[in-house]
Amino acid sequence: MLPYLKEISGKITQSEIWKSVFRHGYEDTPRNRVLQILSNIWLHIHPATINKNSINISFTWCLGGLTFFVFLFETLTGVLLMFYYTPDVNKAYADMLDLSNNAAPFGRLLRNTHRWAGHAMVITVCFHMLRVFLTGSYKAPRQFNWAVGVVLLVLTLLLSFTGYLLPWDQLGYWAITVGTNMAGNTPLVGYQGPFAQPLGFTIDNDIRFALLGGTSIQAPALLRAYVWHCIALPSLAGGLMMLHFWRTRKDGFSGRL
Amino acid sequence: MANTEATAIKTQPKQTQAGSERVHTWPGLVAKEFLCALLFLVVILLYSYYVDAPLRELANPGEPENPAKAPWYFLGLQEALVYFDPWFAGVVLPTFIIIGLMVLPYIDINPQGSGYYTFKERKFAVTVFCFGFLFWYVLILIGVYCRGPFWAWFWPWEQWTLAFPTPPPLWSLSTPVGALLLLAYFGLGMWLPTRIWKDFYQRLGIIRYSITVFLLLTMIGTILKIGLRLGLNIKYVLQTPWINI
Numbered sequence: 336m337l338p339y340l341k342e343i344s345g346k347i348t349q350s351e352i353w354k355s356v357f358r359h360g361y362e363d364t365p366r367n368r369v370l371q372i373l374s375n376i377w378l379h380i381h382p383a384t385i386n387k388n389s390i391n392i393s394f395t396w397c398l399g400g401l402t403f404f405v406f407l408f409e410t411l412t413g414v415l416l417m418f419y420y421t422p423d424v425n426k427a428y429a430d431m432l433d434l435s436n437n438a439a440p441f442g443r444l445l446r447n448t449h450r451w452a453g454h455a456m457v458i459t460v461c462f463h464m465l466r467v468f469l470t471g472s473y474k475a476p477r478q479f480n481w482a483v484g485v486v487l488l489v490l491t492l493l494l495s496f497t498g499y500l501l502p503w504d505q506l507g508y509w510a511i512t513v514g515t516n517m518a519g520n521t522p523l524v525g526y527q528g529p530f531a532q533p534l535g536f537t538i539d540n541d542i543r544f545a546l547l548g549g550t551s552i553q554a555p556a557l558l559r560a561y562v563w564h565c566i567a568l569p570s571l572a573g574g575l576m577m578l579h580f581w582r583t584r585k586d587g588f589s590g591r592l
Numbered sequence: 593m594a595n596t597e598a599t600a601i602k603t604q605p606k607q608t609q610a611g612s613e614r615v616h617t618w619p620g621l622v623a624k625e626f627l628c629a630l631l632f633l634v635v636i637l638l639y640s641y642y643v644d645a646p647l648r649e650l651a652n653p654g655e656p657e658n659p660a661k662a663p664w665y666f667l668g669l670q671e672a673l674v675y676f677d678p679w680f681a682g683v684v685l686p687t688f689i690i691i692g693l694m695v696l697p698y699i700d701i702n703p704q705g706s707g708y709y710t711f712k713e714r715k716f717a718v719t720v721f722c723f724g725f726l727f728w729y730v731l732i733l734i735g736v737y738c739r740g741p742f743w744a745w746f747w748p749w750e751q752w753t754l755a756f757p758t759p760p761p762l763w764s765l766s767t768p769v770g771a772l773l774l775l776a777y778f779g780l781g782m783w784l785p786t787r788i789w790k791d792f793y794q795r796l797g798i799i800r801y802s803i804t805v806f807l808l809l810t811m812i813g814t815i816l817k818i819g820l821r822l823g824l825n826i827k828y829v830l831q832t833p834w835i836n837i
């Protein structure tokens with residue numbers, strides 16, 4: 336490198352500003368390896384050192400981490416989609432067409448990636464569960480974290496499900512019809528379910544009605560799906576993920592000694 | 593192992609026992625995660641570049657899709673609708689699955705096989721779980737690829753038509769017979785294993801045992817009912833004024 340460039344870069348990395356942001360050097364020393372984890376808010380989710388066998392790809396297949404990454408990816412693309420999409424029965428479908436026709440820059444890619452990554456997340460979370468089962472990693476002391484995981488699995492499915500209605504096309508409309516009709520058959524609280532009639536549940540006050548905001552899928556149902564999909568469920572899932580990761584650390588990772 | 597902060601203060605990875613080497617997560621783990629993420633990005637971008645997300649015509653409440661399929665991950669439940677009333681297929685069955693998954697760590701008290709892949713040390717648990725997992729996906733595959741208009745069966749290579757043969761008429765067991773059969777199934781199912789596998793029963797204790805066997809019987813029963821429908825055209829095993837199973 337040109338000597339004066341070196342001097343300039345030295346000046347920069349020695350400056351107060353630089354050092355206030357980057358708190359340690361980058362030579363590959365054991366101390367820096369540890370600091371790299373501990374002094375970084377994002378990376379210190381990891382322990383500084385870990386059992387060698389735990390990080391074999393063939394142990395976790397990176398599936399939990401991948402699920403989390405896909406969740407972040409969905410959050411990013413989802414927020415971008417929110418800039419263009421209106422949860423209004425007169426606009427939603429047209430907004431989808433606009434995105435697909437690249438009326439917004441990269442609209443089609445944005446929509447496609449958000450859609451396919453959503454499917455991918457369902458797949459990775461299922462296989463993460465399978466791996467945790469097969470390595471017996473739910474056994475004491477990790478029982479509770481497994482239960483948290485099951486809730487995350489359900490939330491992942493619901494996230495995907497609520498998103499299905501948003502394009503307001505025939506595919507989503509009738510898929511959500513099938514799904515919410517099942518809710519109408521819930522014992523005790525669904526108007527078509529066993530034992531619901533004596534309790535006074537009818538088509539306009541049961542659990543299906545609460546989900547749809549009406550007796551059939553109309554504008555209120557679209558708005559509800561939107562709010563669940565973009566705010567309520569991601570917040571719940573995000574919060575539980577924090578708990579899930581915290582417990583993964585505190586319970587001790589299960590990799591064999 | 594749990595106390596990671598304490599080990600971190602010493603900057604050298606601690607050698608605990610023979611063969612259990614500790615390594616730095618930077619770069620060992622972080623680099624792998626980064627590569628995984630990168631690989632995922634490449635795959636998803638390539639796939640999304642070539643394959644468009646589906647978008648059908650504008651939603652039209654007056655014109656039902658036929659078949660109207662739930663999203664693929666719920667097709668297992670929709671497939672169960674063929675064999676059960678919706679309150680069971682769509683609500684009670686998934687609730688059992690969720691509850692069963694959540695209590696699983698509390699009823700599986702086998703201390704073996706924690707933290708490594710093994711079949712030998714946990715044959716029963718692995719067999720049941722993998723069977724359930726597989727069954728779920730088989731139902732999904734059927735729902736995605738083999739169901740056409742009016743949920744009739746079409747092989748993936750067959751053309752969907754409305755001219756499929758009418759399915760054979762269904763019949764139901766009379767209420768007393770059905771009730772007796774169900775009672776016998778669950779009664780014997782709960783009781784016999786306490787005789788045959790005495791130490792399984794004793795190891796688990798009455799509460800864990802009851803939950804485990806009840807969930808297992810429900811799972812097997814669900815499959816048996818599917819068999820009864822397919823083999824003997826039975827619509828309901830139990831008919832009551834309130835619920836039919």
Ligand code: HEM
Nearest residue numbers: 395399400402403464467472480481484485487488588589
């Ligand atoms: C949104 C969903 C989920 C996310 C983002 C997630 C993420 C993670 C991550 C990053 C880990 C660290 C190890 C690894 O990568 O495998 C982990 C561990 C774990 N997960 Fe999940 N997970 C999710 C769902 C689940 C589900 C559905 C279950 C089980 C039903 C589960 C049970 C566990 C358990 C017990 C551990 C500790 C594993 C061990 O110590 O070996 N998680 N999870």
